[in-house]
Amino acid sequence: MLVGVLETRKIFGGETETAKMVFYLLAVVVLAIFFTGLVKRVIEYNHGRRPASFSWLRRRDARDIPEVSERPKFASSLVTIAANKTVTKSRKKVGISHLLLFWGFIGLFLATSILSLDYDILGNASRFITGHTYSFFQGPFYLGYNAVFDLAGLAALVGTVLLVYRRWFSREIQLDYTRAQRPEGGYSRAKIVIGDQVFVVGLLLILITGILIQGLRIDGEGFPSFERWTWLGYLVGKGLVTLGVGSAGARAIHAWLWWVHVGMALAFVAYIPWSKAWHMLASPTNLAVRDLATTRRIPAPPEGKTGYDSIDDFTPRELLGFDSCTKCGRCHAVCPARTAGAPLSPRDFILDLRQWVDRSRHIPLLLDTETRPVASGPLAGDGQLVGDVIVDKTLWSCTTCMACVEICPVGIEHVPTIVQLRRSLVDRGEMDPTLQSALQNIATQGNSFGKSARMRARWTKGLDFPIVDARKEHVEYLWFLGDFASFDERLMSISQTLAKVLNASGVSFGILFDDERNAGNDVRRVGEEGLFEMLVEQNMEAFSKASFDKIFTTDPHTFNTLRNEYPSFGLDKPVLHYSELLAILMFTEEVAPRSLGRRVTYHDPCYLGRYNRIFDTPRAVIAGLGCDLVEMPRHGANSFCCGAGGGRIWMDDSYLEERPSVNRIKEAQGLGVDYFVVACPKDYAMFSDAVKTVGIEDSLKVIDIVELFAEATEATELVDV
Amino acid sequence: MRIVVAMRQLADLVEELEVNDEGTDIDREFVKFVSNEWDEAALEEALTLKDELGATVTVVALDEPDVDQTLYAALAKGADRVVKLTGNDPDTWVRSRERAQRLASFLAGESFDLLLTGVQAADDLDGQLAGILGSLLEVPHAAVVVGVEGSDSKVRVIQEMGGGLLGVSELDLPAVLGIQAAKQTPRYAPISRIRQAMQTGEISEHEVELSDASAQVKVRRLYPPESTGAGATMLKGSPKEVAAEIIEIIKSKGLV
């Protein structure tokens, strides 16, 4: 190429050798700080407890149900991360802003890296070896480089501006840092707010100064025509000219603004491991190693222990998860406990653990931390993990509905950690008296109602056909009812209805009579692992006495544990939910339902929908019955918990400002439907109460899906509302 | 301080109790047995005293259905030693007098400061254990105890005297106390701890031979009471409606 037409620019804006040395020195310091933080954190994760047999590294389990409990493959994780899928999933606008910022900065990072490769490495090395400075940062490469990476700059700028705007002006609940659990003596989260601002405004300033110095440089160089390829800088330069910044002025401003830009950028790099910015590395890593199966299948307690009570109990994945949290607050917004006024917010839970871990491991957080006038909870040095760092009532507030895990854009699994902490409370015998008596009842009678096991089949009385005893006769389906469908007076008639429907359709089914025990899903989630294991043994023993091909359950909670947890104890039979069985009857044309023509809404039970991804089947049944389904705003994977799960149904809920079930009924109230269809006995119990509390039991009738089914197939009339 | 807690199994009142063919006892074959709830209070009181003052707690029980469960649970909760007295037929009704004699035979070879047991049990037709045992052992005793404060040679007990009146007295040690209520709700024993106790703990067995059968009341028959047939008028409707009805009833009496 001809000299003078060589399209390139001076690096360092033409600064002196001294400036170069200063820059390199700074860069070395910055990288040292950055890598110190990085190494410190990796060492901290490495401290984590490796669960037995390194199963945390195992990627796949052939028996797992795809989508539900299969760990993502590396490639699909990459796609998830690259497309910001989890960020975009529930909040499109925020997600797209983040996507622009994400790719914009990756572009700018690449740009800087290329430049550094050319100038700092290739240039310096070649000069040192040959005496000549080689560079590829010229000609068409230079032009293309500028054209492409200016686009990245613009994307980052737009994304960042949108996010800054949201930070400043949004009043959404997820950005409200008020704690759900208020420590005595007060607290302040001002530093967290400052941390957020430093992060996002800092990024914005780096971007703006970067774009400005580009414009100033081009202005200062008198707009060489090839710099039109540097379109963003060229435009900004032209803009500066209209503002009266001439060529000389531009050079003068550029001289110092360049240092401002570089200084901020370097400072930011050093800042990353000590702040919220760390999520840029932690979150994608966490997404790549997350294991959704652990929520469906609660992991065992640490070896030789009953639950978590020390910092050494957390696994590397849990520790990484804490650091991945960006305080986006989506979990805070969807949590039924937080919504109801309980002291649990999944966000605060993770933040508290993070602050505590950082404190205990002596990792300083510059900002992004809570302060308290009296050091307490996670900020005190001497507290117990369970009880002080995380208080009992917070742990007991969780319904294990999994809404937080579902919505978390960075793949944090809150629920298993909560259960591990609860286990320590159970071990110490610290729990609600009502929960204690429920557990005692389950331990002695096998059911939470404290009724004699022989009463379990009492609901069958009054049926005009006998229910087969699966222990005496082979059946296709073993029906596992669960406690509520067996013992709750209100639900026994629904069990009868289901029995009638199945009997009329000629389904071969039987029950275990007094040998059925509570399946233990909620017992396990309460944290009573020993009792859970005992129940599994008793039920497996009962299964071994019976002869059947498949199991179906009434209760989605039961369904979850039988389907996802019992296989590791030896259960090798397919497990269905009764809504699936109804669908089978309907679509194999065993029954010909008439069209009901009702307007209904459907509530997805957490353990059926979110946990086991059964969204469409019940909807297909409802549609097949000729009902017009009107969805609630929160449905499918975003369904809102009734408040009964995770053992909450055995605990006192009178301290709540508004029970989740009432919140949910109010959501359905405006839909103009007559029926609130459920597919879970606990839902039926909770929502039947809630419609009364709201006072609309005359206009909104809670109905089980099988009751609709029975009406359509047996031509029985429902009472009109 | 050395504390012995006498515990026992009892037909679970949750069950439908049926009468045996002779009509003189409950049908024990299909009934579930659980530990007597007042004995649980006695154990809790003993464990609380252990926590407060330091003590060894020995739990002793006759050979009755599922008694091992109760003894392992006691170990899981913090008892130091559990003893099962054998020699009785586990499937028959052991009356209070015989129970006391068997316990006394064991306790004769045991040194203790306090013996705690439940104030009563739902089938102690021939009297409550604490008094009988105290008399057999010729040591002071008190029942319906709701408070125990120990010291070296004496124990201060608080008894409920009815009508809210509390009787405070001081007994020489050793003493036998029938516990009505412990200082706190009986603690929960996580199943994993009970299972651990089953693996590592040991139930020592001690055979008791009774030579003389004491005078016993003869049970002619056992039968369920006739239902009174009375009962409440049940109010139906939503909380709102029921509340309105209740307020109406109260108002009709000139109140509120």
Added chain:
Amino acid sequence: MSVDVLVIAEAVAGEVPDVTYELLGKGRELSDGFSGELALVLAGEPSPQNLFGAADVLYSMSGMEAGYCAPQWEMSLGEVIRSAHPKVVLVSTGTVGIDLAGALATQFDGVLASYVIDAVMEGGSLVVTSQLYGGKLLSEVEIDSFPAVLSVVPGSFASDVGRVVGEPRREVIDVGGSLSSAKGIAIELREPDSSGVDITAAPLLVSVGRGIGSKENVELVAELAEAMKAPLSASRPVIDQGWLPKPHQVGKSGKKVKPTVYLAFGISGAPEHLEGMRSADVIIACNTDAKAPIFEVAHYGTTLDLFDLVPELTDQVGG
């Protein structure tokens, strides 16, 4: 004539309880069956307004310390029994009965029947009905060897039959001398702490039981009580858990109440509690268990959840 039936008066704090008259009435009937005498034993001096006419003999144990100490009572009553030599001793299943019936029966090598709700003479034998298994079963027992001790459930017999004006023959037995060898001393009687509340006088009582679940929840019912301007009372488990102080307790071991209206929330109706409130004019019970015994004595009932009903009541009363 010899003394055949001896009734132990459980007048620990001086006042003779109702059940003593019940026992006197029954004791009269039994002693007539034996054609012997009926005696009553009392700690200390009888106050003149007492109506012990049903008894033939009145033993006064003199020299007893104030207060109650089980070993002292056992020793003193032992002396009385040795001197009176009764065939049948009647006591109630109150604290004195639970403390001493078994000990005395053992000491005198007699038989004992507890939880007695009825006793009749059949020939030379005594046929006794007892409540077992929390009232789920009754047992009929034949007693033909004596002495026999019967520990009777209060409320089983009519008390007015035993409340007769009259002057039984007085026998004073001085126990003071031997008491020094008793292995215990009485310290004090603690009067129920009645600071602030008097649940016995109110025409309306709002009462709460085990079903309330926790101390925090008691507040919910307390709000209703306040709105109704009624005292808050409770059944035994609530007091035992320390959720409310003792003066609030209704029942055998608490206070007997007789309000015009008694509202019971989360109370299942254990015999201990029923004894304290069954004579209320109107009983309204709220319990989710439709089979709870409280519904046997209640006039109105609902199986609604108290957590739904109570706030609603508070609202409606307040508004």
